[in-house]
Amino acid sequence: MKRTIGLLLAALLLMPLALHASAASVPEDMILYFAFDEASGKDLIDGKGGNKLTLDRESRRVEGRIGSGAVSFDGSTDQVLQTNSGMRQDLTLINTGNAFTVSLWVRFEAGQAEKGDQTLIGWGAATDYVRLFVQGGSQNLGLQTAGGYPYAFNHNPDVVGEDKAILLLDSDEWHHIAVIYDGAAKKVTFLIDGRTYEGIPSPETDWADTSYSIEAMKDWFTLGSMNDKSTANFKGMMDDVRVYDRVLREEELLALMKLGTPQEPEPDTPAVPETLDAFTAALAAVLGSGAAAAVFRRRR
Numbered sequence: 016m017k018r019t020i021g022l023l024l025a026a027l028l029l030m031p032l033a034l035h036a037s038a039a040s041v042p043e044d045m046i047l048y049f050a051f052d053e054a055s056g057k058d059l060i061d062g063k064g065g066n067k068l069t070l071d072r073e074s075r076r077v078e079g080r081i082g083s084g085a086v087s088f089d090g091s092t093d094q095v096l097q098t099n100s101g102m103r104q105d106l107t108l109i110n111t112g113n114a115f116t117v118s119l120w121v122r123f124e125a126g127q128a129e130k131g132d133q134t135l136i137g138w139g140a141a142t143d144y145v146r147l148f149v150q151g152g153s154q155n156l157g158l159q160t161a162g163g164y165p166y167a168f169n170h171n172p173d174v175v176g177e178d179k180a181i182l183l184l185d186s187d188e189w190h191h192i193a194v195i196y197d198g199a200a201k202k203v204t205f206l207i208d209g210r211t212y213e214g215i216p217s218p219e220t221d222w223a224d225t226s227y228s229i230e231a232m233k234d235w236f237t238l239g240s241m242n243d244k245s246t247a248n249f250k251g252m253m254d255d256v257r258v259y260d261r262v263l264r265e266e267e268l269l270a271l272m273k274l275g276t277p278q279e280p281e282p283d284t285p286a287v288p289e290t291l292d293a294f295t296a297a298l299a300a301v302l303g304s305g306a307a308a309a310v311f312r313r314r315r
């Protein structure tokens with residue numbers, strides 16, 4: 016009986032370890048996850064599994080906004096991070112007939128407001144692509160497919176004022192960006208630092224008649240540039256890129272935004288004893304010293 020109590024207590028004491036392990040798992044509905052937290056090297060591993068990007072040079076690794084690492088882009092035409100090598104070929108990444116959510120952290124270099132288009136993420140080939148970018152002309156955050164439509168911005172590009180995306184982003188500080196595409200409603204929503212902006216389609220846009228499908232990594236998945244690597248390059252830093260195959264709820268996106276901020280310690284979490292003596296002492300605190308000693312006499 017006492018041995019049973021001891022084993023039960025041991026299981027209870029070890030529970031925090033088990034809970035911690037499950038909390039670290041990657042959600043099923045996430046289809047890509049690049050944390051950029053590898054200690055060194057050029058490989059960028061997809062935490063969801065099965066995919067890999069490659070840095071053109073290791074020095075692009077910088078201090079992370081979430082976790083230990085992030086990657087930097089210099090905005091030039093010949094030193095752009097991207098590759099499709101090592102990517103799974105069976106992955107339906109973006110299909111505008113369905114739903115998807117992209118979440119990432121970016122840090123634009125200040126003074127880049129006059130730069131042309133800056134692509135954050137691109138999918139697909141030169142003639143069949145979707146990209147998330149800041150447009151040079153309107154200076155707003157946008158989602159675009161080849162041919163210019165469907166094409167949506169975080170608000171009407173004719174609007175001027177403090178809501179211009181580039182004014183929010185062009186600041187040498189980290190910002191959280193999300194784009195949510197609701198395939199059923201044919202609706203695009205952008206979030207910048209937790210604030211919602213409805214996507215305003217361009218006049219010729221008809222999402223309802225369009226079902227762009229980037230079925231696989233047959234061509235390109237790029238970070239910081241268009242598919243051909245040489246145009247619309249991003250200048251700044253990027254971290255924690257996540258792609259989901261559904262619409263994320265607002266509270267889920269706000270939780271992603273809070274990642275990396277200092278967390279309050281969990282109250283009254285029992286410490287896990289590292290030695291048998293410490294374990295005996297912990298057991299004695301619950302059972303009394305005589306009962307604890309009896310448990311270990313039997314085990315020894």
Ligand SMILES: [Ca+2]
Nearest residue numbers: 050079081084
């Ligand atoms: Ca990171």
